[in-house]
Amino acid sequence: MTSSPKAGNDEAPLVDRGSRGGTVVRIVLLAMVLLGVAIAFIVFQQALDNEVVLGLLGILAMVGIFFIVSSLIGLVEVMPQSRSDELARSFLASHPDGIVVTDAKGRIAYANAAYGRMTGASNGRNVQSLETLLSKTRESTEALYRLTAALREGREGHEEFRLLQPLGRLTGNGSDAHWYRLKARLLGTGGRNALDIWEITDITSERDDQERFFRELQNAIDYLDHAPVGFFSAGKKGEIFYLNATLAEWLGLDLTKFTPQSMMISDLVAGEGMALIQSVQAAPGLKRTETLELDLRRANGQSLPAKLVHNVSAMRDGAPGESRTVVLMRAKGAETDQSASAMRFTRFFNNTPMAIASVDGNGKILRINAPFLRLFAGVVSRDDVEAGGAELDRIVHDSTRVSLMEALAAAKDRQGDIAPIESRHPGDENRYVRFYVHAVIDESDEAPEEVAIVYAVETTEQKALETQMAQTQKLNAVGTLAGGIAHDFNNVLTAILLSSDHLLLQARPSDASFADLMEIKRNANRAAVLVRQLLAFSRKQTMRPAVLNLTDVVGDLRMLVDRLISGTNVKLEVDYGRDLWPVRTDLSQFEQVLINLCVNARDAMPSGGTILIKTRNVTADDAGSFQQADLPSEDFVMVEVSDGGTGIPPEIMDKIFEPFFTTKEVGKGTGLGLSMVYGIVKQSGGYIYPESEIGRGTSFRVFLPRHIPEVQPVSANLTIDGSTNGLAKLETASATPRAEPIDLTGKSAVVLLVEDEEAVRRGGKRMLETRGYTVHEAGSGTEALDIMEELEGKVDIVVSDVVMPEMDGPTLLTELRKSYPDMKFIFVSGYAEDAFARNLPADAKFGFLPKPFSLKQLAVAVREMLDSE
Numbered sequence: 001m002t003s004s005p006k007a008g009n010d011e012a013p014l015v016d017r018g019s020r021g022g023t024v025v026r027i028v029l030l031a032m033v034l035l036g037v038a039i040a041f042i043v044f045q046q047a048l049d050n051e052v053v054l055g056l057l058g059i060l061a062m063v064g065i066f067f068i069v070s071s072l073i074g075l076v077e078v079m080p081q082s083r084s085d086e087l088a089r090s091f092l093a094s095h096p097d098g099i100v101v102t103d104a105k106g107r108i109a110y111a112n113a114a115y116g117r118m119t120g121a122s123n124g125r126n127v128q129s130l131e132t133l134l135s136k137t138r139e140s141t142e143a144l145y146r147l148t149a150a151l152r153e154g155r156e157g158h159e160e161f162r163l164l165q166p167l168g169r170l171t172g173n174g175s176d177a178h179w180y181r182l183k184a185r186l187l188g189t190g191g192r193n194a195l196d197i198w199e200i201t202d203i204t205s206e207r208d209d210q211e212r213f214f215r216e217l218q219n220a221i222d223y224l225d226h227a228p229v230g231f232f233s234a235g236k237k238g239e240i241f242y243l244n245a246t247l248a249e250w251l252g253l254d255l256t257k258f259t260p261q262s263m264m265i266s267d268l269v270a271g272e273g274m275a276l277i278q279s280v281q282a283a284p285g286l287k288r289t290e291t292l293e294l295d296l297r298r299a300n301g302q303s304l305p306a307k308l309v310h311n312v313s314a315m316r317d318g319a320p321g322e323s324r325t326v327v328l329m330r331a332k333g334a335e336t337d338q339s340a341s342a343m344r345f346t347r348f349f350n351n352t353p354m355a356i357a358s359v360d361g362n363g364k365i366l367r368i369n370a371p372f373l374r375l376f377a378g379v380v381s382r383d384d385v386e387a388g389g390a391e392l393d394r395i396v397h398d399s400t401r402v403s404l405m406e407a408l409a410a411a412k413d414r415q416g417d418i419a420p421i422e423s424r425h426p427g428d429e430n431r432y433v434r435f436y437v438h439a440v441i442d443e444s445d446e447a448p449e450e451v452a453i454v455y456a457v458e459t460t461e462q463k464a465l466e467t468q469m470a471q472t473q474k475l476n477a478v479g480t481l482a483g484g485i486a487h488d489f490n491n492v493l494t495a496i497l498l499s500s501d502h503l504l505l506q507a508r509p510s511d512a513s514f515a516d517l518m519e520i521k522r523n524a525n526r527a528a529v530l531v532r533q534l535l536a537f538s539r540k541q542t543m544r545p546a547v548l549n550l551t552d553v554v555g556d557l558r559m560l561v562d563r564l565i566s567g568t569n570v571k572l573e574v575d576y577g578r579d580l581w582p583v584r585t586d587l588s589q590f591e592q593v594l595i596n597l598c599v600n601a602r603d604a605m606p607s608g609g610t611i612l613i614k615t616r617n618v619t620a621d622d623a624g625s626f627q628q629a630d631l632p633s634e635d636f637v638m639v640e641v642s643d644g645g646t647g648i649p650p651e652i653m654d655k656i657f658e659p660f661f662t663t664k665e666v667g668k669g670t671g672l673g674l675s676m677v678y679g680i681v682k683q684s685g686g687y688i689y690p691e692s693e694i695g696r697g698t699s700f701r702v703f704l705p706r707h708i709p710e711v712q713p714v715s716a717n718l719t720i721d722g723s724t725n726g727l728a729k730l731e732t733a734s735a736t737p738r739a740e741p742i743d744l745t746g747k748s749a750v751v752l753l754v755e756d757e758e759a760v761r762r763g764g765k766r767m768l769e770t771r772g773y774t775v776h777e778a779g780s781g782t783e784a785l786d787i788m789e790e791l792e793g794k795v796d797i798v799v800s801d802v803v804m805p806e807m808d809g810p811t812l813l814t815e816l817r818k819s820y821p822d823m824k825f826i827f828v829s830g831y832a833e834d835a836f837a838r839n840l841p842a843d844a845k846f847g848f849l850p851k852p853f854s855l856k857q858l859a860v861a862v863r864e865m866l867d868s869e
Contacts, residue, residue: 013093014124015111097201100130101187104194118202120168130182130198133167140180147184151196158183160203167200179207230306230327236320238265247327252299265323270297270304271351272370279373279382282314282321294350294370296327304329355456358440360449361412363392363405375456379427392454396435397424404435411439411452422459432459465629489527491757493852496524498763501855505770524852545684547582547707548590550615550637557591561598561611569608572598577616583637583704585684593680596673597641597700604645604698614640618703626701631687635706642699648692656690749866750774750791754784754800754812755828764799767855768862781807785815793820797866799849799858802829810840817844824865828853 092099098115102108111127121127134140143159150157159182166178181203187195224231230247234240239261248255251268266274273294282288289311295303307328313321349356355372357365365385373382376395384390396404400423407418418437425431436455500521507514554574561572594613601611618626618636648656657678677700681688685705692698751773755761758779765775776791778784781804788795798816802809809827816823825846840846849861 013089013110013112014116014121014127015108097199100198100200102129102196102198104196106131109195115200118167118200130200134182137161137163139163143182147182151184151186154186156183156185166202166204178202178204230329232265232268232325232327234265234323234325235261236322239263240265240268250298250304250327250329251296268296270295272374273350275370275372275374275377276350276382277308277310278377280310280312281381281383282312284314284318285316287311287313353457357392357395357454357456358450359392359408359452359454361451363408364388365390365392366450372456375433375458376427395426395456396421396433397426399424404437407435407437408452408454411437414439425458425460430460432463433457434459461629490851491760493524493527495757495759495763497521497852497854498760498767498858500524502763502766502770505855545584545586547584547709548587549580549582550639550704551576551580553587553590554594554613554615554639557594561595564595564599565602565611568602568605570602570605571610573610573612575612575614577614577637579617580615581617581635581637581706582709583684584707585686585704586680589680590684593677593702594639594641596677600673601641601643601645601698604643604647609644609697612640612642614638614642617706623703626689628687628689631689631703636686636703637706639702639704640699641702642697644697647694647696648690648698649694653690653692748772748774749796749862750776750794751862752776752778752784752787752791752795752798752800754778754781754798754804754809756780756801756804760801764858767858771859773862780804781809781812781815784812788816788820793823795823797824797826797862799826799828799862802827813840813844813846824868826861826865 092110092112095112096114098118099110099112100108100115101110106129108127108129111121111124116122116127119128119133130144134144140161140163143161147157147159160179161182162177162179164177167180179202181201183199183201185197185199187197225245227244227246230244230250232240232243232247240263241260243253243255243258245255248258265277269277271294273292273296276292276294280288280290280292289309292308292310294306294308296306298304309326309328310323311325312323315321350370352369353371355375356369357372358367359365365380368380368382368385368390372380379394380390392408393401393405400421403421404423407421410418416439418439421435421437423433423435425433434457436457438453438455440450440452500517503517504514504521507517554576558572558574565572598611598613605611616638618638620633620635623631623633623636656674658675678688681702681704687703689701689703690698691701751768753761753764753768753775755764755777756779761777761779765777768775776787776795778787781800784798784800785807798812800809800812807815809829813825813827816825825844826849827846828849828851847861847865849857853861
C-alpha cells in the first residue's frame with residue numbers, strides 16, 4: 001500500500017509499508033469483535049427471551065459499532081505506535097539526504113521525501129530503486145556492487161561517484177555533472193527480517209568547493225614557487241619537505257626529481273655554514289628568527305653566496321622543531337663597497353678550515369666563526385658569545401688552562417712569538433686540539449677591545465697517526481732486537497745439536513748417558529721453536545710462499561680447530577666469502593696464524609661462546625672505510641677471527657704484539673703467539689688490526705694482498721722443490737721422506753766450510769768428516785777466498801754462513817763466481833733466504849739450509865746439492 005504526500009506537508013514519506021501494516025491490524029481486530037458477537041448470539045440464542053441478556057447484547061453491539069467507527073476515523077487506535085517510533089519516522093522523513101530502506105531481496109520498504117525530490121519521483125508509484133537508477137554508468141554500478149557485497153559480508157561502507165547527468169530532473173545549479181556519496185548500513189541482526197539502509201547525498205557543491213580551494217592552493221604554490229626569493233622548509237631532523245622553484249633554479253636542482261625528505265639542509269649548505277644554522281636555537285615552545293651570511297652548495301659543487309632568514313621553532317620540551325628559511329641572493333652591485341667588503345670578509349671568516357675567535361684582555365670571547373661552533377659544539381654556543389658570557393678558559397682542558405691564559409697574557413703584552421698549545425678537547429678526552437694565540441697589533445676603532453686572535457685546529461687524527469707510527473717503530477725496533485738475538489741463539493743451538501748428534505752416534509741406547517743426550521737434543525729443538533717464533537716476529541724466518549685460496553685453507557683447517565676447542569663450551573662458525581681472490585703466502589705459516597688466533601679466542605671465553613671466522617674480498621674503495629691510516633687503497637682478502645669473550649683492556653692494546661708479553665698465568669703461555677702472528681702477516685705483505693671492547697669480545701682482521709699472477713719466462717736455473725730464480729730449497733730429511741735411503745757419504749768430495757762462529761764451524765767440520773768429506777774451514781769470506789786460491793779452486797761445494805764480519809756470504813758467492821761460475825754453493829742462516837737472495841744475480845745457483853740444523857740435515861743438504869746438475 002502506498003500513500004501520497006499530504007497537502008502542505010512535503011516531509012511525508014513516499015513509501016511507508018509500516019503504515020499499511022497498522023491499517024491491516026485494525027481490520028483484523030474488527031473482524032474478531034464481530035466474530036465474538038456472532039458466537040455469543042449462537043450460544044445464548046435460547047436465552048434471548050431473557051431481558052437481561054438482550055440488554056447485554058445491545059450494549060455490546062453499541063460498543064462494537066462505536067469502536068468500528070472510531071477506528072475508521074482514527075479516534076481510537078488499536079496497538080498504538082511508541083513515541084520513539086514516531087520520532088524515528090519524523091527524523092527519516094525530514095532528513096535532507098535521500099534515504100531508502102530495502103529488504104533482503106532489494107525491495108523498497110521505505111523511501112523519504114528527499115529521495116523522491118532527488119530522483120524526480122512525485123509519488124510512491126514511480127519511486128525507482130537504486131539499482132535501476134545507478135545501472136546506467138559503469139562508475140556508479142561498480143560502487144553499488146561493492147557496497148552490496150560488503151553488506152552481505154556484514155560490513156558497512158560508503159562510496160563516491162560522478163554522474164554526467166544528475167539523478168532525476170535537472171536541479172538548475174548550472175552544472176550537469178554531479179557527485180554523489182552513497183552510504184550503506186545494516187538494520188537488524190540478519191535473517192529474513194534484516195533491512196538495509198541506503199543514504200545518498202548530493203555532494204556536488206562540496207566537490208566544487210574542494211576544487212576551488214585546490215585551484216587557489218595551486219595558485220598560491222605557483223606564486224611561492226616563482227617568488228623572487230628562495231624558500232625551503234625542513235623538519236625536526238633537518239630533512240627538507242619543500243623548496244621552491246626559484247631556489248631549485250639557483251642551486252641547479254631538478255625540481256621534478258625532488259621528493260620530500262630526500263635531502264637534508266646539510267646537502268644545501270657549503271663549508272662550515274651548517275654550524276651557523278645549528279647555532280640558531282629557540283627557547284622551549286617559542287620561535288626564533290636569525291639572519292645568516294653563508295654559502296650554499298650548487299649541484300655542480302660550486303658555492304653560491306646567500307643571505308638566509310632562518311626561522312626555527314622548538315617543542316615544549318626544548319627539542320628542535322620545524323624550520324622555515326627564506327634565501328636571498330647576494331647580487332653584484334646591490335650593496336655599497338663597504339657592505340660588499342663586509343660580506344666578503346664574512347664568507348672568508350666562516351669558510352676557513354680553522355676555528356677562529358677574537359678575545360678581549362679579560363679572556364672573554366667576542367666573535368667566533370662557523371668552524372669554531374662546530375669544533376666546540378656543546379661547550380660554547382652562539383648565544384653565549386652574543387650574551388657576553390663565553391670565557392676563553394671554557395674551550396680548553398683543565399690540564400692546559402694555565403698555559404692558554406699565559407699565552408693570552410703574552411698576546412695582551414703584544415709579544416710576537418707565542419708557542420702553540422696542545423690540549424685535550426674539553427668535552428671529549430679522546431679528542432685533541434692545538435691552539436695558536438696571536439696578538440692584535442693594529443689598533444682600530446671597529447673593535448678596540450680585541451687583544452688576541454685564537455686559532456684552534458683539531459689534531460685528533462694526527463695524534464692517532466703519531467701514536468700508530470710510534471707503535472710501529474717500537475715493534476720494528478723490538479723486531480730488530482729479537483732478530484739479532486735469534487741469530488746468535490741459532491748459532492748456539494746449532495752447536496748444541498751438532499755436538500749432541502756426534503755424541504749420540506758414539507753412544508748406545510743402553511748407555512746411561514744416552515737418555516741425557518736425547519733430553520739435551522729434545523730441549524734444543526724446543527728452543528729452536530722459540531727462535532723460529534722470534535724470527536717470525538722480526539720477519540726474518542724462512543718462508544715458502546705459494547698461491548693459496550683462503551676458502552680451501554680455512555676449510556681444511558676447520559677440523560683441526562674443532563679438535564682444539566673440543567671439551568669446551570666453545571663452538572666454531574665459518575662465514576665463507578664468495579669468489580675469494582688468490583693470495584700468496586706460506587701455507588704452514590698462515591695456518592699458524594689462524595690456529596693462534598683461534599686458540600686465543602678460545603681462552604678468552606672460559607664460560608663458552610662462539611668463534612667466528614669470516615672471509616671476504618675488500619676492494620680498494622672499501623679499504624678506506626676501515627679508517628686505518630697505514631692500510632693502502634688496494635685489493636685485499638680479509639680474514640676476520642672474532643669471539644664474544646672478555647675483551648682486551650685499552651691500556652694493553654698497544655702491547656699485545658710485543659714478544660713475551662702475555663696476560664696469562666705463568667706456565668700457560670710464552671707471549672710469542674701474537675708476535676709470531678704479527679710477523680708472519682707482515683712478512684706476507686699484509687696487515688693485521690685488532691678491535692676489542694671489554695665484555696663484548698675481540699676481533700682480529702687480517703688483510704692479505706690480492707695476488708695477480710704474472711706471466712714469467714721459463715728459466716733454465718737450478719730448480720729444487722719447485723722453486724726458480726736460481727734459489728734451491730733444501731728440505732730436511734724428515735720433511736721429505738723418500739722411498740729409498742740416501743747415500744750420505746762424502747765419496748772424497750771437498751767441502752769449504754765458511755762460518756764465523758767457531759763452535760758451529762768446528763762441529764760442522766767434524767760432522768762432515770765423519771761422513772767421508774774432506775773439509776776446509778774458514779772464519780770469514782776473505783779467508784775463504786785465500787783458501788780457494790791456495791787450493792787452486794779444487795773445491796766441490798762451499799757451505800757458508802750469510803752474516804759474517806769483513807765479507808758476508810752473498811758477497812763471497814759473487815766473488816767466487818768471477819773465477820768459478822759453476823761452483824756449487826749452500827747458504828746457512830737463521831734469517832730467511834729472501835733477505836739476501838734479492839741482492840744476488842738472477843742466474844746465481846745456490847741452496848739454503850736454515851739454522852739450527854742437525855747433522856743429518858747438513859749431510860742431506862750437501863749430498864743433494866752435489867748430486868744436482
